[in-house]
Amino acid sequence: MPNTYRGEISADLGGRRRTLVLTLGALAELESAFGASDLMALAERFGTGRLSARDLVRIIAAGLRGAGETISDDEVAAMTVDGGAAGYVRVAADLIAATFDGAIGEAP
Numbered sequence: 495m496p497n498t499y500r501g502e503i504s505a506d507l508g509g510r511r512r513t514l515v516l517t518l519g520a521l522a523e524l525e526s527a528f529g530a531s532d533l534m535a536l537a538e539r540f541g542t543g544r545l546s547a548r549d550l551v552r553i554i555a556a557g558l559r560g561a562g563e564t565i566s567d568d569e570v571a572a573m574t575v576d577g578g579a580a581g582y583v584r585v586a587a588d589l590i591a592a593t594f595d596g597a598i599g600e601a602p
Contacts, residue, residue: 501592502561505585507554508573514557514585516593527552540590545583553586
């Protein structure tokens with residue numbers, strides 16, 4: 495069961511229930527992947543609501559790695575999720591919401 499106080503979520507990915515969390519290391523990975531200068535820039539990018547399929551793969555993969563899975567972006571891209579594309583969006587949105595807890599779009 496995920497620890498929501500640590501920003502963990504649980505999702506059915508690739509046929510099994512998995513825990514995801516965006517640790518500081520996972521967030522640093524996403525800053526690099528998205529060319530964001532800091533966490534606020536990353537949060538603002540997520541807050542636009544405009545994410546590509548590649549973005550979803552990166553977010554979900556970083557969340558799985560943050561939870562301790564050894565998994566590549568390519569492996570995540572090959573996973574299935576209930577609801578198809580909307581299911582992937584839901585997983586990423588839940589993970590972002592659990593991580594930033596309403597801080598997206600707020601001034602520091």
